[in-house]
Amino acid sequence: MKEKIEELKKLTEVEIANCKSLTDLESFRIKYLARKGSIAELFDTLKNVSPEERPVVGKALNELRSNTQRLFDERKVLLEMSVNVETKIVDLTLPGRRRWIGSLHPITQTLNEIKNIFFRMGFDVVFGPEIEDDYHNFEALNFPPDHPARDMQDTFFISENVLLRTHTSPVQIRVMETQKPPVRVIVPGRVYRNEAISARSYCLFHQVEGLYIDEGVTFSELKGTLVAFAKQFYSSSIKFRFRPSFFPFTEPSAEMDITCFLCSGKGCRVCKQSGWLEILGCGMVDPNVYKFVGYDSEKLSGYAFGMGIERITMLRYGIDDIRILFDNDVRFLKQF
Amino acid sequence: MKISLNWLNQYVKINLPPDKLAVKLTNAGLEVESIEYLGEKYKNFVIGKVLGVPKHPNADKLTVCDVDIVAQNLKIVCGAPNVAVGQHVVVGLVGATIPKNQHDPEGKPFTLTKAKIRGVESNGMICSEYELDIGEDKDGIYILGNDTQIGQAFADFLGLNDVVFEVGITPNRPDCLSHIGIAREVAALLKKQLMVPSIKFKEDKELVSKNASVVIKDSNNCPRYSARVIKNIKIGPSPKWLQNRLSAVGIRPINNVVDVTNYVLMETGHPLHAFDYDKLESHTIIVRTASDGEYFTTLDEKGRELKENTLLICDAEKPVAIAGVMGGLNSEISESTQNILIESAYFNPSNIRRSSKYIGLNTNASQRFERGADPNITVYALDRCTQLISKIAGGKILKGVLDVYPKKFKPVKIKVRLSKVNSILGTNLSSEEVKSLLGRIGIQLKNILKKKDKDSVLLYEVPTFRPDIEREIDVIEEVARLYGYDRIETKTTSYIKFSSQTPKIEFNDELRQWLAGRGFNEVITNSLLSQEVASLTSENVVILKNPLSREMNAMRTSLIPSMLEIVRNNINRQEKNLNLFEIGRVYFSVDETEMSTLVTGYSEEERLILVKCGQSDFLNWSVHERKSDIFDIKGVIEDIFLKILLDKYKFIPYHATKALVDSAISIEIQNIEVGYLGKINDEILKKYSIEQDVYVAELSVDRLKQLYQSDKKYKSLPTFPSVIRDLAFVVEANISFAELSETIKSLGGGLVKSVELFDLYTGNQIDKNKKSFAFTIKFLSEEKTLTDEEVEVVIEKIINGMNSKHGAEIRK
Numbered sequence A: 001m002k003e004k005i006e007e008l009k010k011l012t013e014v015e016i017a018n019c020k021s022l023t024d025l026e027s028f029r030i031k032y033l034a035r036k037g038s039i040a041e042l043f044d045t046l047k048n049v050s051p052e053e054r055p056v057v058g059k060a061l062n063e064l065r066s067n068t069q070r071l072f073d074e075r076k077v078l079l080e081m082s083v084n085v086e087t088k089i090v091d092l093t094l095p096g097r098r099r100w101i102g103s104l105h106p107i108t109q110t111l112n113e114i115k116n117i118f119f120r121m122g123f124d125v126v127f128g129p130e131i132e133d134d135y136h137n138f139e140a141l142n143f144p145p146d147h148p149a150r151d152m153q154d155t156f157f158i159s160e161n162v163l164l165r166t167h168t169s170p171v172q173i174r175v176m177e178t179q180k181p182p183v184r185v186i187v188p189g190r191v192y193r194n195e196a197i198s199a200r201s202y203c204l205f206h207q208v209e210g211l212y213i214d215e216g217v218t219f220s221e222l223k224g225t226l227v228a229f230a231k232q233f234y235s236s237s238i239k240f241r242f243r244p245s246f247f248p249f250t251e252p253s254a255e256m257d258i259t260c261f262l263c264s265g266k267g268c269r270v271c272k273q274s275g276w277l278e279i280l281g282c283g284m285v286d287p288n289v290y291k292f293v294g295y296d297s298e299k300l301s302g303y304a305f306g307m308g309i310e311r312i313t314m315l316r317y318g319i320d321d322i323r324i325l326f327d328n329d330v331r332f333l334k335q336f
Numbered sequence B: 001m002k003i004s005l006n007w008l009n010q011y012v013k014i015n016l017p018p019d020k021l022a023v024k025l026t027n028a029g030l031e032v033e034s035i036e037y038l039g040e041k042y043k044n045f046v047i048g049k050v051l052g053v054p055k056h057p058n059a060d061k062l063t064v065c066d067v068d069i070v071a072q073n074l075k076i077v078c079g080a081p082n083v084a085v086g087q088h089v090v091v092g093l094v095g096a097t098i099p100k101n102q103h104d105p106e107g108k109p110f111t112l113t114k115a116k117i118r119g120v121e122s123n124g125m126i127c128s129e130y131e132l133d134i135g136e137d138k139d140g141i142y143i144l145g146n147d148t149q150i151g152q153a154f155a156d157f158l159g160l161n162d163v164v165f166e167v168g169i170t171p172n173r174p175d176c177l178s179h180i181g182i183a184r185e186v187a188a189l190l191k192k193q194l195m196v197p198s199i200k201f202k203e204d205k206e207l208v209s210k211n212a213s214v215v216i217k218d219s220n221n222c223p224r225y226s227a228r229v230i231k232n233i234k235i236g237p238s239p240k241w242l243q244n245r246l247s248a249v250g251i252r253p254i255n256n257v258v259d260v261t262n263y264v265l266m267e268t269g270h271p272l273h274a275f276d277y278d279k280l281e282s283h284t285i286i287v288r289t290a291s292d293g294e295y296f297t298t299l300d301e302k303g304r305e306l307k308e309n310t311l312l313i314c315d316a317e318k319p320v321a322i323a324g325v326m327g328g329l330n331s332e333i334s335e336s337t338q339n340i341l342i343e344s345a346y347f348n349p350s351n352i353r354r355s356s357k358y359i360g361l362n363t364n365a366s367q368r369f370e371r372g373a374d375p376n377i378t379v380y381a382l383d384r385c386t387q388l389i390s391k392i393a394g395g396k397i398l399k400g401v402l403d404v405y406p407k408k409f410k411p412v413k414i415k416v417r418l419s420k421v422n423s424i425l426g427t428n429l430s431s432e433e434v435k436s437l438l439g440r441i442g443i444q445l446k447n448i449l450k451k452k453d454k455d456s457v458l459l460y461e462v463p464t465f466r467p468d469i470e471r472e473i474d475v476i477e478e479v480a481r482l483y484g485y486d487r488i489e490t491k492t493t494s495y496i497k498f499s500s501q502t503p504k505i506e507f508n509d510e511l512r513q514w515l516a517g518r519g520f521n522e523v524i525t526n527s528l529l530s531q532e533v534a535s536l537t538s539e540n541v542v543i544l545k546n547p548l549s550r551e552m553n554a555m556r557t558s559l560i561p562s563m564l565e566i567v568r569n570n571i572n573r574q575e576k577n578l579n580l581f582e583i584g585r586v587y588f589s590v591d592e593t594e595m596s597t598l599v600t601g602y603s604e605e606e607r608l609i610l611v612k613c614g615q616s617d618f619l620n621w622s623v624h625e626r627k628s629d630i631f632d633i634k635g636v637i638e639d640i641f642l643k644i645l646l647d648k649y650k651f652i653p654y655h656a657t658k659a660l661v662d663s664a665i666s667i668e669i670q671n672i673e674v675g676y677l678g679k680i681n682d683e684i685l686k687k688y689s690i691e692q693d694v695y696v697a698e699l700s701v702d703r704l705k706q707l708y709q710s711d712k713k714y715k716s717l718p719t720f721p722s723v724i725r726d727l728a729f730v731v732e733a734n735i736s737f738a739e740l741s742e743t744i745k746s747l748g749g750g751l752v753k754s755v756e757l758f759d760l761y762t763g764n765q766i767d768k769n770k771k772s773f774a775f776t777i778k779f780l781s782e783e784k785t786l787t788d789e790e791v792e793v794v795i796e797k798i799i800n801g802m803n804s805k806h807g808a809e810i811r812k
């Protein structure tokens, strides 16, 4: 019995070296390791061995089996690694074993960059409800009832006094209602407009609102903050301009333009030949707003600004149809 | 609003090219959205005189015309049968773009080049009405009268030598809804003089007060009503200059009287209305509010039911106009009109806005009244209108103005602190500078209340055409605007008080990043959908009163439906292997007595949805295809929980009660349901025309945020080595993995650190009704290195325990 084991051990060591292909290897496995292979046969004869010898022989048989298995495994790895053991050539042009890669939506990526710039300037982030009441969305922002300014934003109504917020500005009011000055926050979020869906407008989009209220805040500082933002976000070489505009909740109000980065200010289709791109609206918080939230407009001053993330994202990546952003074609998403 | 440059030039001398002027206006808050050069279309077209029409040497039907265009004589080959010596014609010069090509089926334009026609050079083209795009006649050339001026540009002849600006006027600036209003701004910007037309006309001896009367019954809504009467006028078309002015700004000419009222509207910004005097019962004007349900037919021949409070202009018997919105059909100016009454009134802005909204009519007049007209301009506008009508339509002007103005509007006086101006703007302006800036737009310094350098207090008076300026801050804005925003320093340092709550990386952002790393693509979908679909996942649907369409008349109550649309669209584009996620809100109406929310009666919840369908993994040459299944999604959820240190979670299978999923598993943490996962049920898939299995998980981000541990603490690593053993058990098919792994752990007496399943087998090698679980068990003691014997003892215990508890047989 012991001799047989020894003999088999030598035999397997010789034969394994002769296995030149996976087919050879499979024959080897069937010959020695399969359920009806030589080693299994030896196990079957174990019952004929005397009880005293049985543990020793059993141990030797077990060793033989694990040794043969090891020889087989090692040879298998070697054969699989190369197509041809003789020449040891591995086809290195085979593609790597890849996994699916995910992506963040371009709107999320733009928003993250905007947030990070304002975080560095000491702004906190806050959120508010999308289903909003008339008071926060309009009245407390100095849009009196029956005022034509309300026409500037087409609104979805849920009831007479409840609506889908048309901008993130109501969160300004909610922050001031619950927080004592100074306030320095940005508010990202989804807003809705009751406008027909087209290449240029969608029924909803995302905004980032900013608000800073403290003692001694000036228009000059508003300009500085937003210019610093634009230089970080777009390019340090951009030129900018602020021009007067109108928002009921700020005064003075302004719109900020930067030189069109698509045509370097020479005029193109995207900037409507003007050389300028409008990127955000801003202004000094109107004293009427302070009245609604119980802030002292004599002691405090501050600024607010807001920008549309879709617009910025589209400008940035050269996307000319807003619907692409909400279409979520994975071939589009995987580009980001 | 359209502003004509020629018209503007009447009130202020502009010495800037149009594009430069546009920049000036834009920088002053009057955004020029586009510039249209009206004459552009007829560049290179001039009027010429035909001097000779000799026959073409090589073609019978052609002539080689000799045409005088003053600058030179041109030889032009012409095929028109009606060309003759002495005619004044329109010549397209080389380089001109002919608006319509007679020989092209669609009439596409083409540009003229110097060309040889049958061997003879032609230096232009004599055009037909059709080619010029001014008529349909193609049969011959267009012949002008002999009084036309040879050599004149055809654009000038048509009155098209104008430039029109489209100016976006913000709702706070009603004063800029007119040419004089814009001219006032231009004058201030260019430091020029504003020239307002002076008015002179002769009145008849007959007194207006003997011929008509005005009664205001609601002076709150109609603070002023001024009127004049002109008799014996002659209705007819307006002169060309007037028609050109109106056409340039987009108003269709109608007849001389109506055109003049529109002209004065566009000139002064004040809306006027002319009534047929003879159709006014008792020649009386009564201003009153409507009664509910009163019926009236407006000029556009539409009958309208009115609401109480709608302000009406009436005669002694009936309404004749909806005040400030539109006149009535019953008193309209017609060809037979001889005598007219002209109205120039001032109405309460909110009343007009309500009327206009209710009736659904937004007119040039209502637009101006609702933003705030100037109550003190009524008589000026009326007289300007009277002057032009009598000049154009003749007639006699009755003596005097009917002017009911019980309570005069006085210019507002505002106290302005110089210190406030500078502290809001961050400037260092002197009171002299402020005075000179404001003076340019008619805001006058009335008094110096306190003279003390930087702390001076000044009293300014604001003209009544600027209803938007009521407070100190409004004046400060004007200072900033006129000073120029670009001249205010861009300050790049800031004094910041530290925030109480430094922003951490948001939970949502962390989750997003992690999922993207795990191979999921983020989507952002529409939160509006149909009520029918929203009702599938909740009874408490929020519904819109004025939706865009029925497909979008409600707010979503689950993230699944909008995600399924994305899945469907991608599959249709042959993108069948999808790993998608979204973090978004769902919305519910709630019982306000049971739940208090920020906006009473409505709640919002942030959720995460994961979707997987198609192949489970990226295929490569050594991995075989496997379809995704529920355990792919379950694995992601388990990994998320591991990532955010939530370990007390439970998966509880249940029979699908959720409308959208089968094989559902509820996910609980600390006995709170945080979401569920499952396979989208077949009926729903059919509804979305999706023909492959879709696996989904929807979790409440809000609840996860409350439960997860944001403070990570280090756990000391084991001091002693662990021992790993594999054990396989054969059990009855109805016994679950969860039961077995629980038993192993509890039998392990604290030494079993983990139990992992590395194989699950059913098949020939074991009984038909059985399955085999193969576990990798990790043993570890925190006190010492475990010996083989100690491990064997525990294994023995586990094998016995599994057998007695589950009838599990150890598999060799």
Ligand SMILES: [Zn+2]
Pocket (backbone or CB within 6 Å): A260, A261, A262, A263, A264, A265, A266, A267, A268, A269, A270, A271, A272, A273, A275, A276
């Ligand atoms: Zn451009």
